[in-house]
Amino acid sequence: MxxxxxxxxxxxxxxxxxxxxxxxxxxxIAGHHVAQSASYGAEARxxxxxxxxxxxxxxxxxxxxxxxxxxxxxxxxxxRLWEDxxxxxxxxxxxxxxGLPGIGVPAARLAQELGAPQAANLVLLGALLGYTGxxxxxxxxxxVAALSPERFRAGNLAALEAGWRYxxxxx
Amino acid sequence: MDERVxxxxxxxxxxxxxxxxxxxxxxxxxxxxxxxxxCMARTLPEVGGVFFQAEDEIAALAACVGASWAGFKSMTATxxxxxxxxxxxxxxxxxxxxxxxxxxxxxxxxxTGQATKPAQGDYLQARFGSHGDYExxxxxxxxxxxxxxxxxxxxxxxxxxxxxxxxxxxxxxxHLREDxxxxxxxxxxRRKGPLGGRYFGPTPEGVAPMPPFGSGARLHVTGSTHDPTxxxxxxxxxxxxxxxxxxxxxxxxxxxxxxxxxxxxxxxAELVLVSWGISARAARAAQLQLRQQxxxxxxxxxxxxxxxxxxxLTEVLGDREVLVVEMNRGQLAHELSxxxxxxxxxxxxxxxxxxxxxGRVAEAALAALEGRG
Numbered sequence: 001m002x003x004x005x006x007x008x009x010x011x012x013x014x015x016x017x018x019x020x021x022x023x024x025x026x027x028x029i030a031g032h033h034v035a036q037s038a039s040y041g042a043e044a045r046x047x048x049x050x051x052x053x054x055x056x057x058x059x060x061x062x063x064x065x066x067x068x069x070x071x072x073x074x075x076x077x078x079x080r081l082w083e084d085x086x087x088x089x090x091x092x093x094x095x096x097x098x099g100l101p102g103i104g105v106p107a108a109r110l111a112q113e114l115g116a117p118q119a120a121n122l123v124l125l126g127a128l129l130g131y132t133g134x135x136x137x138x139x140x141x142x143x144v145a146a147l148s149p150e151r152f153r154a155g156n157l158a159a160l161e162a163g164w165r166y167x168x169x170x171x
Numbered sequence: 172m173d174e175r176v177x178x179x180x181x182x183x184x185x186x187x188x189x190x191x192x193x194x195x196x197x198x199x200x201x202x203x204x205x206x207x208x209x210c211m212a213r214t215l216p217e218v219g220g221v222f223f224q225a226e227d228e229i230a231a232l233a234a235c236v237g238a239s240w241a242g243f244k245s246m247t248a249t250x251x252x253x254x255x256x257x258x259x260x261x262x263x264x265x266x267x268x269x270x271x272x273x274x275x276x277x278x279x280x281x282x283t284g285q286a287t288k289p290a291q292g293d294y295l296q297a298r299f300g301s302h303g304d305y306e307x308x309x310x311x312x313x314x315x316x317x318x319x320x321x322x323x324x325x326x327x328x329x330x331x332x333x334x335x336x337x338x339x340x341x342x343x344x345x346h347l348r349e350d351x352x353x354x355x356x357x358x359x360x361r362r363k364g365p366l367g368g369r370y371f372g373p374t375p376e377g378v379a380p381m382p383p384f385g386s387g388a389r390l391h392v393t394g395s396t397h398d399p400t401x402x403x404x405x406x407x408x409x410x411x412x413x414x415x416x417x418x419x420x421x422x423x424x425x426x427x428x429x430x431x432x433x434x435x436x437x438x439x440a441e442l443v444l445v446s447w448g449i450s451a452r453a454a455r456a457a458q459l460q461l462r463q464q465x466x467x468x469x470x471x472x473x474x475x476x477x478x479x480x481x482x483x484l485t486e487v488l489g490d491r492e493v494l495v496v497e498m499n500r501g502q503l504a505h506e507l508s509x510x511x512x513x514x515x516x517x518x519x520x521x522x523x524x525x526x527x528x529x530g531r532v533a534e535a536a537l538a539a540l541e542g543r544g
Contacts, residue, residue, distance in 0.1 A: 021348065024177055024348055025177050028175065028176075028177045028350050033349075033350055034177065034349060034350055035347060035348070035349040035350075036177075036347070036348040036349070037343070037346070037347055037348075038346060039287075039288075040287055041287060042202070042285075042286045042287055060349065061452060061455050061456045061459065062452050062453055062455070062456040062529050063347055063349060063452060064526060064528075066528065066529070066530070
């Protein structure tokens with residue numbers, strides 16, 4: 001992997017930072033250099049929030065995404081901050097219900113069906129990895145298992161898997 | 172390759188502190204530094220240390236000074252508003268020659284400003300914020316790994332010089348998670364003896380030993396002017412003059428060995444970017460890109476922010492044009508102008524709460540190169 005810049009965008013409370021931490025941890029397990037950044041408001045919930053992950057086979061100089069190779073959109077306010085900073089050929093996976101440009105993913109519905117409504121973020125992350133193959137499924141699952149609190153672990157793993165299958169199906 | 176872990180800048184500071192032997196932390200929570208406090212609260216009880224959440228930042232640093240005199244390496248962490256409150260106690264730590272580490276994770280100010288946004292606006296406060304004439308040491312870090320390393324160095328310098336050391340981070344580095352190798356580093360232990368009667372001011376060996384309370388030494392710890400045993404001497408001009416000179420000279424006398432920096436492609440550069448902390452990563456990205464395009468641009472990155480070493484600056488930078496890149500209104504630039512002359516100093520300053528981008532640095536560097544005529 002040369003360099004991949006990924007942004008997970010939404011509003012505070014949707015787990016943008018948590019999904020980014022999982023992606024970053026998976027990248028580390030896979031042997032890459034990685035930097036995970038975030039931007040959010042002083043409010044705990046509801047204002048635009050995003051988390052960035054830069055993955056590279058070389059040490060990372062500037063740790064923030066500049067031209068995104070992928071954006072995962074959980075809510076429009078966060079997405080709007082990044083829509084004009086996409087690299088050519090960038091992958092945009094957006095919660096289907098938002099009606100944003102890019103590929104719609106029924107992340108909230110899939111998470112709901114799994115009994116893990118908090119895990120739409122991980123459905124989208126799984127969809128990205130299923131769609132692009134940038135990191136292996138088992139590496140991502142290892143990261144989810146490592147970082148999830150016990151009571152959410154099974155649901156988070158199921159959400160990642162459902163997303164991954166969805167991503168594969170549209171690849 | 173060393174084992175690399177994915178860790179946040181603030182967590183790396185806590186790891187560095189524990190490695191350096193820190194066994195007392197007092198603080199008052201404030202974004203974006205609170206993770207340091209969280210980690211210390213979790214870790215200190217496991218290693219026989221003490222964690223104390225104080226009622227405010229003044230009390231937090233006062234507790235650290237007290238703990239240091241009880242023989243504990245001590246640290247506090249805060250951000251701009253709390254750092255302002257700590258200034259009185261910083262002066263007290265200077266005057267009582269107390270080793271203590273203060274981490275200031277910078278956020279956009281003034282006042283409460285933007286709590287979750289990065290800035291580098293506390294530079295001049297870090298070196299000048301308390302009253303009276305004094306010097307202390309200010310360090311920085313541009314990465315998570317360096318935050319760990321410079322935390323350990325901060326503790327070592329605090330012990331060697333018996334003075335407060337400020338580690339000046341910014342929200343961006345504090346909250347950044349990246350892969351880092353947290354390798355063991357040399358640690359300087361407290362010099363607690365001999366109990367020879369001189370515990371403040373210079374001794375023939377340099378900095379005086381610092382016996383902990385209860386170890387048998389007779390001394391008095393005071394913020395008032397004092398003799399080598401700590402006896403108050405508030406009328407004597409000679410003692411006052413010599414003490415003030417000593418407190419400054421013990422730091423400035425070692426400015427060259429304290430001054431850590433990195434430089435890239437400076438020798439044949441016509442323009443040198445000077446930048447620190449997270450800004451330097453934007454500057455480095457821009458400098459690499461400009462070099463690839465054939466522009467004669469170098470980068471100089473001070474890691475020690477105070478004291479600066481004018482002799483080193485002059486030797487490395489020569490008479491080259493300098494573009495200082497920082498997330499404040501030109502605070503390091505202010506110092507460099509005084510040391511190198513204002514004519515050759517240009518600035519790119521950003522104070523909108525965002526990390527400066529490599530694109531803006533490259534633009535400013537090209538404008539500076541063209542403006543040279």
